[in-house]
Amino acid sequence: MKTAADSIFISGEIEGVVIYPLKKFFDDRGWLAELFRHDELEAEFYPAMAYISFTKPGVQRGPHEHVDQADLFCFIGPSTFNMRVWDNRETSPTYRYAMFFDAGVDDPKAIIVPKGVVHGYKNIGTSDGMVINCPNRLYMGQNKAEPIDEIRHEDEPDTIFSMN
Numbered sequence: 001m002k003t004a005a006d007s008i009f010i011s012g013e014i015e016g017v018v019i020y021p022l023k024k025f026f027d028d029r030g031w032l033a034e035l036f037r038h039d040e041l042e043a044e045f046y047p048a049m050a051y052i053s054f055t056k057p058g059v060q061r062g063p064h065e066h067v068d069q070a071d072l073f074c075f076i077g078p079s080t081f082n083m084r085v086w087d088n089r090e091t092s093p094t095y096r097y098a099m100f101f102d103a104g105v106d107d108p109k110a111i112i113v114p115k116g117v118v119h120g121y122k123n124i125g126t127s128d129g130m131v132i133n134c135p136n137r138l139y140m141g142q143n144k145a146e147p148i149d150e151i152r153h154e155d156e157p158d159t160i161f162s163m164n
Contacts, residue, residue, distance in 0.1 A: 021107075022110055035134065036072060041072075048135060054131075073121070075103035079125030080125040081131070082100065089116040
């Protein structure tokens with residue numbers, strides 16, 4: 001079923017969004033994966049903190065966007081997520097473009113989401129799914145003394161940023 005958002009957004013790559021595979025290196029102890037390296041990351045995306053979350057099957061987080069923060073999400077398992085991003089930056093050459101893809105246990109990926117790009121993800125697997133985020137800003141700023149940098153489109157009943 002075609003939605004109103006389908007006529008607003010164009011499917012295609014979004015300027016500034018970077019998606020890269022996460023390679024697991026296995027040995028007799030288990031596995032290891034590099035999530036990011038400063039020598040492979042633009043300075044504006046250097047992480048300021050990191051956190052991990054688990055999301056139950058069928059549950060989504062977002063869509064929301066940040067005014068100043070960029071996110072570096074890592075989807076490595078044990079479940080699979082459908083990631084959705086929409087370019088909401090009016091000055092961007094890819095304004096109103098959208099990208100959707102799956103990532104997780106069978107196809108580990110990291111994604112850099114620049115500020116002003118709306119994003120959300122949903123656990124489409126059958127087990128709790130882990131997501132690691134390494135944003136370039138501290139949550140609520142230094143000593144958690146600033147307002148939260150988040151525009152929560154998931155709270156808008158008629159949002160054009162559909163996770164369905």
